[in-house]
Amino acid sequence: MKRFIFLGAPGTGKGTQASVLALKYDLPQISTGDILRKAVAEGTDLGKKAKQIMETGGLVSDDIILSLIEKRLQEADAQKGFIFDGFPRTIKQAQELDALLSGTDGISGVIYFQVDEDEIVKRLTSRRTCSQCGLNYNIITDPPPTDLKCRVCGGAVIQRDDDKEATVRNRLVVYNDKTAPLVKYYQGNDKLYTVDGAQPVQIVRQKIIDYMNRF
Numbered sequence: 543m544k545r546f547i548f549l550g551a552p553g554t555g556k557g558t559q560a561s562v563l564a565l566k567y568d569l570p571q572i573s574t575g576d577i578l579r580k581a582v583a584e585g586t587d588l589g590k591k592a593k594q595i596m597e598t599g600g601l602v603s604d605d606i607i608l609s610l611i612e613k614r615l616q617e618a619d620a621q622k623g624f625i626f627d628g629f630p631r632t633i634k635q636a637q638e639l640d641a642l643l644s645g646t647d648g649i650s651g652v653i654y655f656q657v658d659e660d661e662i663v664k665r666l667t668s669r670r671t672c673s674q675c676g677l678n679y680n681i682i683t684d685p686p687p688t689d690l691k692c693r694v695c696g697g698a699v700i701q702r703d704d705d706k707e708a709t710v711r712n713r714l715v716v717y718n719d720k721t722a723p724l725v726k727y728y729q730g731n732d733k734l735y736t737v738d739g740a741q742p743v744q745i746v747r748q749k750i751i752d753y754m755n756r757f
């Protein structure tokens with residue numbers, strides 16, 4: 543059973559790698575950020591609660607996130623394993639996840655994407671995203687079509703509000719404070735695999751594949 547967590551600051555490439563590797567291994571990519579953005583777009587109760595927090599780069603409460611995850615893990619496609627992208631983000635979330643998986647062989651491994659902070663700011667502020675299918679572009683390395691229509695689905699390519707510089711800086715403060723401690727948590731459980739996320743995408747991908755194939 544492959545149950546993986548892709549851990550790292552925003553902009554380290556975990557979402558990009560998760561979407562390709564989820565296809566390769568036929569696993570669901572479970573991104574709490576994507577679930578929340580969908581709820582915001584649909585204007586659900588959850589979306590209303592999450593909207594402002596997300597716009598400022600804060601974290602949505604552990605209780606909300608954990609109830610989302612608990613439901614998601616009950617769906618049929620999650621029975622064969624998963625790749626978590628952007629979850630867990632706090633020690634509490636990690637502990638509760640361990641509790642949810644008790645009675646199974648638990649998390650297979652945690653891939654930690656290490657990238658320095660200046661590089662992250664550069665990447666995130668140049669990121670653009672399809673508002674419909676979520677595909678990421680980068681105005682420097684992978685620009686969207688000039689008409690700003692997604693090359694896959696035709697949706698409008700935009701800059702996420704939370705990719706604007708002030709919010710990016712705040713997301714990094716929140717990451718260092720709340721999420722970075724998970725590195726030690728998973729190191730302690732002997733689950734951590736660190737990858738240098740500053741390397742080219744294909745090289746990072748191959749390293750992760752070599753690691754995931756061990757499970």
Ligand code: AMP
Pocket residue numbers: 552574575576578595596597599600601602603607627628629630631635704713
């Ligand atoms: P992401 O796309 O993973 O960067 O998530 C976008 C935003 O959604 C974050 O900045 C948080 O406000 C919120 N969010 C996503 N995942 C979580 C989580 N596991 N815990 C708390 N907030 C989250």
